[in-house]
Amino acid sequence: MNKNLLAKTILIIAVLIVFMFGIFGIPKSFTPQGLVAALQSRIHLGLDLKGGTHLILQVQVNDAVNADTDRTVERLKEDLKGGNIAFGEISKPDPQQRPEVVEIKGVPPESAGELRHIVSDRLPEYDLTSGAQNAWTLTMKPSVATDTRKKAVQQAIETIRNRIDQLGVSEPVIQEHGLGDYQILVQLPGVDDPARVKEIMQSTAMLEIRQAVGGPYPSEDAAMQANNGVLPPDTVLMKGVTGGHGQDEQGEAYWLISRTSAVSGGDLRSADAGTDENGRPDVNFTLTGEGGRRFAAFTGAHVNDKLAIVLDNRVKQVATIQEQIHDQGRISGAFTLQETQDVALTLRSGALPAGIKYLQEVTVGPSLGADSIRQGVRAAIIGMVAVMVFMLFYYHAAGINADLGLFLNLVILLGFLGFSGATLTLPGIAGVILTVGMGVDSNVLIFERIREELRHGKTPSSAVDQGFAHAWTTIIDTHVTTIVSAIILFLFGTGPVKGFAVTLSFGLAANLFTAVFVSRVIFEAILNRHQRGEALSI
Numbered sequence: 001m002n003k004n005l006l007a008k009t010i011l012i013i014a015v016l017i018v019f020m021f022g023i024f025g026i027p028k029s030f031t032p033q034g035l036v037a038a039l040q041s042r043i044h045l046g047l048d049l050k051g052g053t054h055l056i057l058q059v060q061v062n063d064a065v066n067a068d069t070d071r072t073v074e075r076l077k078e079d080l081k082g083g084n085i086a087f088g089e090i091s092k093p094d095p096q097q098r099p100e101v102v103e104i105k106g107v108p109p110e111s112a113g114e115l116r117h118i119v120s121d122r123l124p125e126y127d128l129t130s131g132a133q134n135a136w137t138l139t140m141k142p143s144v145a146t147d148t149r150k151k152a153v154q155q156a157i158e159t160i161r162n163r164i165d166q167l168g169v170s171e172p173v174i175q176e177h178g179l180g181d182y183q184i185l186v187q188l189p190g191v192d193d194p195a196r197v198k199e200i201m202q203s204t205a206m207l208e209i210r211q212a213v214g215g216p217y218p219s220e221d222a223a224m225q226a227n228n229g230v231l232p233p234d235t236v237l238m239k240g241v242t243g244g245h246g247q248d249e250q251g252e253a254y255w256l257i258s259r260t261s262a263v264s265g266g267d268l269r270s271a272d273a274g275t276d277e278n279g280r281p282d283v284n285f286t287l288t289g290e291g292g293r294r295f296a297a298f299t300g301a302h303v304n305d306k307l308a309i310v311l312d313n314r315v316k317q318v319a320t321i322q323e324q325i326h327d328q329g330r331i332s333g334a335f336t337l338q339e340t341q342d343v344a345l346t347l348r349s350g351a352l353p354a355g356i357k358y359l360q361e362v363t364v365g366p367s368l369g370a371d372s373i374r375q376g377v378r379a380a381i382i383g384m385v386a387v388m389v390f391m392l393f394y395y396h397a398a399g400i401n402a403d404l405g406l407f408l409n410l411v412i413l414l415g416f417l418g419f420s421g422a423t424l425t426l427p428g429i430a431g432v433i434l435t436v437g438m439g440v441d442s443n444v445l446i447f448e449r450i451r452e453e454l455r456h457g458k459t460p461s462s463a464v465d466q467g468f469a470h471a472w473t474t475i476i477d478t479h480v481t482t483i484v485s486a487i488i489l490f491l492f493g494t495g496p497v498k499g500f501a502v503t504l505s506f507g508l509a510a511n512l513f514t515a516v517f518v519s520r521v522i523f524e525a526i527l528n529r530h531q532r533g534e535a536l537s538i
Contacts, residue, residue: 005528008521015513016408019415042418044171045189046425046499048364049373052189053197056360057156059182063354064152065099065145066092072123072138073102074260079118085111100140102126107134152353153182159352160186160201167197171423183359194363200342201356208261209295209329212306212318215255216242223254234259240308240315255315257308262298267291269327273340276330281340283331292327300324376429383433384410387440395447397537401522402443405514409439412510413503427500435507438482442515445471447538460536464523468516475516479508 027038047054073090080087088106092099107115115136119128125144129137140148153176161174169188177185191197213235217223223237224230231237235256242253271285287295299307299321309317309331316331388406391399413432417424450467458466483505490501530536 005521005524008517009525012408012518012521016411019412019419022415022418023411025418043414044421044423045373046171046423046428046496047173047187047189048426048496049376049424050189051364051370052187053191053194054360054362054364055186055188055198055201055358056177057160057184057186057201058357058359059153059156059184060355060357061149061152061182062096062099065140065148066095067353068148069095069099069102069140072126076102076104076118076123076138079122080107080115083114083118085114085118100145102138104136104138105134107136109134149182153184155353156356157184160184163200164188164197167200169197173423184356194361196342198358198361208264208310209298210261210308210310211258211298211302212308212315213256213258215257215318216240216253217255218253220254223256227256231256238308238310238313238315240310241318253315255308255318257310257315261310262307263287263291263295267294271344273337273344281337283340283344285329285331287327287329289327295329296324296326372426376426380429380433380436384436387436391440391443395443395538397526398447398450398523401519401526402440402447404522405443405518406436406439408518409435409507409510409514412513413507416506416510417503422502423499424503425496425499427496428503431500431503431507434504435511438479438508439511439515441478442471442475442511443519445474446515446519450536450538454536454538460530460534461527463536464520464527468520472516475512479512483508 023042024035024038025042027034069092073092076090077087080090086106086108087104090102090104093101093103104115112130116128119126119138123138126138126140129139131137157174157176161172164172164174164186169191171189173185173187175185177183186201188194188197213232214226215223217226217237220237236259237254238257239252240255267287267290269286269288269291271283274282274284276282303321303323306318306320308315309319309329311331384406388399388403391402393399395402410432413435416422422428446467449471450463453463453466454460486501486505486508490498490505493501526536
């Protein structure tokens with residue numbers, strides 16, 4: 001064997017060893033059970049093979065815009081009062097359909113210039129337009145509104161990922177879904193309690209501490225009657241606990257609380273499940289430095305008043321402020337230990353910037369996933385064996401060349417999945433099967449060209465050289481066009497389709513190596529042993 005052929009052979013063996021390591025790593029034992037365990041630890045199965053939950057969520061992005069404009073309303077009130085500018089009312093006329101619009105009424109004409117200055121200087125993300133009867137309209141700029149909605153989706157993805165990661169779900173898929181629809185795809189392989197995961201994902205865990213102005217009232221009508229049919233300015237009615245501190249939540253009650261909060265979930269530093277002095281589960285939280293300063297200022301100014309701890313737009317606890325409180329607090333009530341752990345988890349993971357709505361839910365059982373694996377592997381084995389038998393029958397000894405290339409191609413593809421940590425899905429198995437077909441297609445192009453050269457009277461060595469040289473262009477064309485299609489599927493497809501695109505793309509790249517390089521080396525090794533004038537078995 002010449003040195004050039006020896007170097008090529010060593011390279012092929014090295015590639016085989018490297019990708020075999022990618023498939024199995026270093027097994028704990030070389031028994032069949034040990035090899036299967038090593039294979040399962042290296043190649044991760046997707047939801048359709050392992051079983052689990054598939055969810056498509058719709059982010060209610062207008063909630064994020066509403067939250068931004070709510071803060072703008074309060075800030076504008078403070079700025080106008082600080083500038084001694086009179087005004088009648090600042091409100092949002094249609095928070096559901098047009099959450100980006102704020103209306104200002106009753107500003108005197110002589111204060112118009114100062115109002116414009118405040119908006120341009122402190123609220124540059126808004127456009128200000130004048131209307132009739134000293135009314136002004138503050139509208140969030142379209143680019144800012146679009147950016148706010150996009151950020152809400154990204155923050156929701158990160159928040160959901162944080163919560164799922166803390167639950168220990170392995171190999172989750174959490175990503176944007178659809179084109180411009182503000183949707184999120186969530187796939188949770190192997191989840192054994194999807195109801196709990198859904199509850200934790202959907203919970204906004206928006207912690208707010210507000211002033212309790214009145215209550216509790218047994219009904220909404222009773223609350224309105226107690227306030228002469230009109231709620232005081234800057235207050236809202238909210239459902240919650242029936243009593244005060246530490247009271248169990250045995251029925252529905254209504255509390256009149258301030259519209260704005262003293263501190264919120266964004267001021268939270270940590271949250272942990274614990275127990276109170278009576279041994280009942282509760283949640284202890286610590287605020288940031290800035291949040292603690294605001295909370296201290298709020299509680300210091302409202303000693304002997306009531307405060308309400310609001311979680312997910314529901315009053316969870318009402319207490320009387322006995323003294324100034326700084327940066328630590330507690331949420332207690334009729335909690336189970338699991339509920340306090342879930343509340344602490346969602347608080348630590350951050351609050352969702354907007355509500356989410358479930359558009360689709362599909363649950364795949366483990367048995368169905370196991371059936372998919374068996375059927376997919378069976379299809380791959382039957383297809384590969386049939387192709388190998390055909391190549392041996394039709395191309396004689398050269399068929400062995402093609403079959404060795406197919407085996408190495410499969411090893412490279414599975415090794416890639418092991419090295420990259422890619423998830424193998426049922427469409428991914430289809431990509432593997434299609435790769436086998438594409439590999440044989442390349443061999444057929446080369447072998448038929450070699451046969452044609454032999455029929456024209458070329459020597460075996462010359463026929464092999466010409467066969468590979470002339471088939472090369474066609475092989476490149478077919479592979480490049482297919483890889484481009486696979487890239488498009490990867491960019492615009494969902495999870496399973498992306499799995500198909502990944503396996504197909506890398507399988508095609510492996511085909512170029514095995515069908516052109518490996519096959520050529522095998523032919524060279526055969527020709528080295530040929531006697532002059534001996535026919536090539538093809």
